[in-house]
C-alpha cells in the first residue's frame with residue numbers, strides 16, 4: 001500500500017513518535033511524505049520515504065495529485081487545528097480529494113492508530129479491488 005505521512009510543525013514530534021512506534025508495519029509499505037515531515041521521520045527511523053515538496057511549497061498538492069490518479073491508498077495527516085497555515089487552500093484540497101476518492105484519511109493520532117491496525121490486519125485490502133476496477137474502467 002502507498003501511505004502518505006504529513007504533519008504540521010506543532011505535530012511533527014507526534015508523527016515521529018507514531019512512525020517509531022509503528023516502524024515494523026510502515027516499513028512493509030511504500031511511504032510518501034511532504035518535505036520536512038519526511039526528513040524528520042527519515043532521520044528518526046531510517047525508513048525509506050519518497051519526499052515531496054514542503055507543504056507550503058506544494059507538497060500537499062503533489063500528494064493530492066497521487067490521490068486523483070488513484071495512486072495513494074492511505075493518508076495520515078496530523079493537522080494542527082490551532083494554527084493558521086499560509087497554504088490552507090492546499091490543505092482543504094487534499095482533504096477534499098481524499099473524500100472524493102474515498103481514501104482512508106486520519107487527521108489525528110487516535111484515528112491514525114486505528115488505520116494502521118486495520119492495515120496490519122489486511123482490512124484495507126478493498127483498496128486493491130477498487131484500484132483494479134478503476135484500471136479496468138480506463139481500458
Ligand SMILES: O=C(CO)COP(=O)(O)O
Nearest residue numbers: 034035036037054055056
Ligand atoms: O505543511 C504541511 C502540510 O500541510 C507539511 O509540510 P512539511 O512536511 O514540509 O512541513
